[in-house]
Structure formats: structure tokens, C-alpha cells
Amino acid sequence: xxxxxxxxxxxxxxxxxxxxxxxxxxxxxxxxRDEASGADPAVKDADGGPLPDGVTVPDxxxxxTGSFDDELEGLLGNKAKTAMxxxxxxxxxxxxxxxxxxxxSATCLEDAQGAVAVLRNLDGxxxxxxxxxxxxxxxxxxxxxxxxxxxxxxxxxYVKGQPGQTFAPPILFTQTPPFVExxxxxxxxxxxxxxxxxxxxxxxxxxxxxxxxxxxxxxxxGRGSSKIQ
Numbered sequence: 001x002x003x004x005x006x007x008x009x010x011x012x013x014x015x016x017x018x019x020x021x022x023x024x025x026x027x028x029x030x031x032x033r034d035e036a037s038g039a040d041p042a043v044k045d046a047d048g049g050p051l052p053d054g055v056t057v058p059d060x061x062x063x064x065t066g067s068f069d070d071e072l073e074g075l076l077g078n079k080a081k082t083a084m085x086x087x088x089x090x091x092x093x094x095x096x097x098x099x100x101x102x103x104x105s106a107t108c109l110e111d112a113q114g115a116v117a118v119l120r121n122l123d124g125x126x127x128x129x130x131x132x133x134x135x136x137x138x139x140x141x142x143x144x145x146x147x148x149x150x151x152x153x154x155x156x157x158y159v160k161g162q163p164g165q166t167f168a169p170p171i172l173f174t175q176t177p178p179f180v181e182x183x184x185x186x187x188x189x190x191x192x193x194x195x196x197x198x199x200x201x202x203x204x205x206x207x208x209x210x211x212x213x214x215x216x217x218x219x220x221x222g223r224g225s226s227k228i229q
Contacts, residue, residue: 083127
């Protein structure tokens with residue numbers, strides 16, 4: 001009987017368990033199938049397999065995620081779909097100046113029936129805070145805050161920072177520019193209103209000094225065209 005060679009039992013490297021070997025083989029098989037089908041192994045579907053022909057993943061999927069999150073928050077009512085402050089001012093420039101002083105970010109649209117500030121901060125109670133701040137800074141100016149949350153429209157009068165009387169949307173729409181209803185119902189956009197030739201001023205385009213000059217001009221020369229009641 002021959003003697004065993006000790007080298008036959010020498011550990012030449014790390015050993016693998018049966019589970020590890022099976023996992024490795026499964027990975028090789030998957031790569032082989034991808035190469036045989038001509039699919040890009042880097043492009044996978046939700047289950048890890050190749051996506052169907054013609055389906056690609058956008059370079060910046062964060063944009064899709066952000067849009068989805070915004071839509072979900074809108075459906076839940078955590079974020080307003082649209083919010084605007086409706087005034088009796090005839091001038092979008094003057095409204096934008098007031099918004100700048102009150103630190104309200106908005107796109108101000110001019111109309112003879114009353115300039116409108118389309119608000120940007122739609123999170124939580126952002127619209128209500130904007131109406132409060134604006135009517136505190138301009139204490140003699142009442143405004144109507146119109147908000148669309150989860151497809152429920154609400155319109156509330158604000159005076160000196162305090163909410164008051166509420167209005168039914170149909171009644172509100174009869175007393176406001178036509179674009180207000182379109183924007184509130186989501187069948188129109190600010191860009192669409194601008195394309196119609198409506199004079200527009202972004203509150204962010206003004207600094208405090210410029211805003212004060214605009215207010216001074218309207219106070220001195222604009223009593224017939226711009227009013228605060």
C-alpha cells in the first residue's frame with residue numbers, strides 16, 4: 001500500500017460553500033444569456049432582467065422622481081396644486097413691489113379687474129403665510145387667497161394678516177380676470193397667460209430699493225390707476 005502524498009491535502013487557497021458556488025454559476029449564466037441576446041447587461045428592469053427593446057432609462061431619473069413626488073403631495077393635499085393672491089391693484093409692478101417687501105415669491109399678472117400674484121411656495125401652509133405676510137406689510141390692502149388643494153378650491157379674504165370671509169369659487173370667478181379660473185382649475189398655465197400678452201412682473205426681479213421706487217411712483221402719480229382700498 002503506497003503512502004499518501006501530504007501535498008494532496010495541502011490547502012492551496014480559499015474554499016467555497018455550495019451556496020456561493022451556485023450563486024456564482026447563476027451570475028455567469030445570466031451574463032451569458034445577456035450576451036447571447038445582445039442586451040446591454042447594464043440596463044435592467046425592476047426585477048434585474050434586461051429591459052424590452054426600445055425602452056431606455058432617462059439620464060436624469062431624479063426629474064421623474066421629483067415630478068412624481070410633487071404630484072403625490074398634491075393628491076394628498078400636503079402641497080397646493082395652485083395658489084394665488086387676488087388684489088384690487090391694477091398694476092402688476094406695484095403688486096410685485098409689495099410682494100418683494102413682504103418676502104413673497106410670486107409671478108404677478110396685470111389686469112384691470114385686479115392684479116394677481118401666482119405663488120411659488122405651495123408647501124404646507126405656505127400660501128396662507130404669504131397672504132398673512134402681504135396684508136401685514138400693506139395693512140390697508142385686503143386680498144383674496146385662492147388655493148387648490150387636492151382638487152378642492154378655497155377662497156378666503158385676508159385683512160391685516162387675518163383670514164375672514166370665504167367665497168364660493170363660482171362667485172369668485174365672476175369677479176376676477178378670466179385666467180384666474182383657468183389657472184385654478186389647472187386648464188391653463190402662467191406661460192400661457194404670458195403668451196396672451198398679459199403684463200407680468202416677477203417679484204424676484206426686484207430688490208428692496210427698486211420696490212420702494214415703484215411704490216413711490218404709484219403713490220405720487222398713480223392714484224388714478226392703482227388703488228388700495
